[in-house]
Amino acid sequence: MACLLAAAAGYWVLGRGTPRPTGTWAMGALLASFAFAFASYSPLFEHMVEAVVPHVARLLSNSASLAAATSVLALSFQVNLQELEARRRIRLRLALLGASVLGMSVLFTWEQLTHRSPQIYALYLLVFISYLSFAIIDFLRQALEQSKSTRRSSVRIGLRTAAAGCLFALVYAAYKLTILFSLGLGFHLLSAHSECSSFVATRCIFSVDSPALAVLLICLGLTLPAVVYPITQARRHRWEIRSLDALDPLWQDLSAAMPEIVLPAGALDEEPATDADFILQRRVIEISDGILALRPYRSQHVQDAAAQSAGRATGGNAAVVEAAIIEAALASLQEGQYPNEIAPPSTTDITVRKDLRADVHWLLQVASAYTLSSAARVAEGGKPEQTGV
Structure with missing residues (x-):
């Protein structure tokens, strides 16, 4: 998944030619952020970074997820709003992203100094889930609104696919919220630091499968119009050529007369x-x-x-x-x-x-x-x- 997303990010940033379409950099940042988030799950990457700072892979993955969510919003703003309004909203989201990542970094450091205190980890989760849920709901609302007004079927299907991805992302957010309340109230319903054993395990369905499906559907939904457009144009061009050939005998006689x-x-x-x-x-x-x-x-x-x-x-x-x-x-x-x-x-x-x-x-x-x-x-x-x- 990380390699595929990185390749897609390279295509959007390097292979789009000039002039670059609106939202190119936001889409590239989105795909690159998701690629980095999934790369942080791999044992090789995790062992490399955690050899320097213990348990830092979690912070990197969560920060990349928030950056990806912000990129989704930025892309949506750029293609749906006027330039000045889009910039204003993007600046606000970037400020919230910076504050969230800074808060998570401070709480992560504090958690390590207190030997992974559950209460500090609960605060860390609160910051992470708050911004992530805000971004998901914001984009879900925009995707549903725009899917009703767009005229292109590929855009409409793509936005609804991305909206379905948002639902899986909300499932992941609800799972994290359950951990948050469990830690905060001292119930310990779920172990905050246990590892997944398989993709079909109950814990992994919420902690790994749901965000994976969310990323897949959101990226597919946002990329679908760009993939379908050249195919549609090629089919239209072929229809135009065939129509010209079919109309030629009638046109020849009319124009000659x-x-x-x-x-x-x-x-x-x-x-x-x-x-x-x-x-x-x-x-x-x-x-x-x-x-x-x-x-x-x-x-x-x-x-x-x-x-x-x-x-x-x-x-x-x-x-x-x-x-x-x-x-x-x-x-x-x-x-x-x-x-x-x-x-x-x-x-x-x-x-x-x-x-x-x-x-x-x-x-x-x-x-x-x-x-x-x-x-x-x-x-x-x-x-x-x-x-x-």
Whole structure:
């Protein structure tokens, strides 16, 4: 766990490139703190440091846990609040962190000088649990609030995963609080300094398994959006390229017949030519403008015949009817003849669709039907019509 977290911290700090995204350093500090906390549990590290200062591994581990909790809050503040407000809250949490670590260090030294007094250790736990619980509850509240308002599903799932990690962290805090009351009241319900024997032992479930699961879920939840984003972008880019290829035959015929629908060169052309999203938006606008320009040539007779042939003109059949109308309208435009009765616009006109993906989805259906119609004419031995100029 320590090695994985250290590698993840290195990626966030060294592998993010420039300019660094908001929260990069907070995320790196979070992962590094957790890595150090788990490293302090290893026998090798513990024996090395405790050969110098007895029992100091506990202080280092607890201090790293508080630093990690503070890093979680800092990351949350940086991505959810305005810069000035985020800095103000982070400074306050850092001051509380410094005071808590200083208090724990003083109490740890006092405890060692008094031969590990249970009462001093109870005060030490009080400082540790107080700040840790405060940080966990603070982040849990923010994670739940932000998960309700975010639009990205990866962020929403990640925040809820981190919130689940906070619940395991609260289980660990409750366990430490039980030890605190046991020591303070002299009940000695749990031995404060006993070691775990296995991961399934009752004591280890609360003292080791719960914080391990908390760290895993919180780190996974906060990292998930960064991992999912490039995958989502790659899938979107592939969809855009395929959509451009599918729309090309329809666009070619419309732009050849009506060159004026092609957007003129200007500021928009400063965008990279390889930006598929930009090009796809242009294609949607130009095809929609072409369909709009063909309104005087839309034949009601063609619409009725196509609807009768395709069945009820709803769902996918509506695209077949629209493709037939566009094909006939292009031929009428070339011949300069208006139909006797003009067909109304499609019920799925561009004005009632809400976003680019919805526009593309509809036009892809129309373009597919248009391409199949043209291919069918060629397969039947018909001469493909040159609808352009």
